[in-house]
Amino acid sequence: MMSSLASFWVWALTINLIIMLLYIIGTWTHKHFSKKNVPCLKPLPVFGNMGPLAFGTKSFPEFIADVYNKLKGHKYGGFYEFLKPVVVLRDPELIKMVTIKDFEHFLDHRNLITEDSEPLFGKALFNLQGPRWRHMRSTLSPAFTSSKMKNMFTLVSECGDQMGDFLHRCINDKTMKIESCKIQRADRRLEIEMKDLFTRYTNDVITTTALGIGCDSLKNPQNEFYTMGKKITTMGTLQRLVFLGYSLSPKLMKALKLRFISDKLSDYFRSLIQKTMDTRENKGIIRPDMIHLLMQAKKGTLKNEEDDDANGTPSIKPKLEDDDIISQAFIFFFAGFETVSTLMCFASHLLAVHPDIQTRLQKEIDQTLQENDGKVTYESVHSMKYLDMVLSETLRLYPPAVFMDRKCVKTYTLPTEPSYTLQPGEGIWIPVHGIHHDPEYFPDPEKFDPERFSDENKDKIKPFTYLPFGSGPRNCIGNRFALMESKIVLVHMLSRFNFKVVSRTPIPIKITRRGLNITVDGGFWLGLEERI
């Protein structure tokens, strides 16, 4: 009896000690901000302030807006990414300092994924650090100038046209098989899950422009590029856990060999690009696409018209290795597949729900096409002001990148009260979704109102409160391409079809709490009918 009582107490003491130890470890860093009198969110042991993401109780945008709103009244505040203290910037002036004026202190994104844990990601521009990032960014920038966009325009426009033709046939030819895509016939119209449709479009655009491979993912719904692209970019529950694991401890994830992308997928991608480059090299094929520009960058012959010196001598960049090229093509694919299709889903949904705005946009498109003999050209697409306003407002309401980050690389004292000095390695979050929904900057923030971006109004937007593509030298290198691609598909679609609300259209929109992709549960269903 005595011995079982003693062993009970030994067990109870041991369990208590373990709980206390875990508590001490799990809250070890959680006094970081309060000790410095910095306003901060109240953390939970181990999870810090990541609970809503870890437990799936909030969607990613809701989570970011919540962090932003809880720090209301402060220019910046503290947040715990599990055990890691992170500074959240709220004030536009501070965002300007960090992303532009004092950029030298915040050159890098936080590289949770390193080159040795995930080589394809690690070597890609987004993850590169310091001088290697500088070199790669200046090497790749010439691939994204207006003149290069103009050269790629036709390739992208062909994808938009191809999609329009396919949908036209779907409506008119009842014998045509469409089972593999999420498209259903209903009388003289189609009901379409727009995420499925637009990821097929972005897949075709990115395979033709970044990989140099022509593809028709509507006609050939199971093509391997689309299947692989979906696998790479779907951030489901497993990827969400891996992402959270990397936020908690990149070292642990590396030791456990847990990756975002399986070896099979990364080997597939690597050999695809390598083969394309070899074929181009051996057969002397030249095509106006990104792979050609990357191959020029590899040879050091990619010319940046804007960099030429005063005598007109072309500036030549240093050479790159095959692996560097493969990683950049991969990040273009990754970035282009998901973000642009997300933007297109929200844009088409908002247009269906606001038929007056849709009609006004169609009028602009019709008139511009009429003035250009019905042709969709680079100049005509870029001359459409209302189109630009509609997309800008969509990016405000639903920015596909809900937050951005920076890593401090040189000690920096924030130029505000309370004083706080960031040490090298410390992270910063900029809560884009929260800022875009702040009524102080965007009155009636939940209203879809393209007029905010009209010529008369756009200058009233406070600088550094509209950040869909980030800010400063580390902003999105693909922003021109993304906008061009989105404008092209809207022109092709709206010149031929109307977007309509159907019974399955999610109203109001509820962004999913599962996974990390910004999408809606049940899908972005819309009706599509031909214009008469």
Ligand code: HEM
């Ligand atoms: C609507 C579509 C897109 C959105 C909303 C978007 C947004 C962003 C944002 C917010 C960043 C971080 C910026 C910062 O930290 O200041 C970024 C970086 C980046 N984006 Fe995009 N992006 C889009 C499309 C694309 C496309 C189509 C490409 C490539 C073809 C691309 C390539 C990149 C790359 C390579 C970076 C890293 C830049 C660097 O670190 O120097 N993005 N993007």
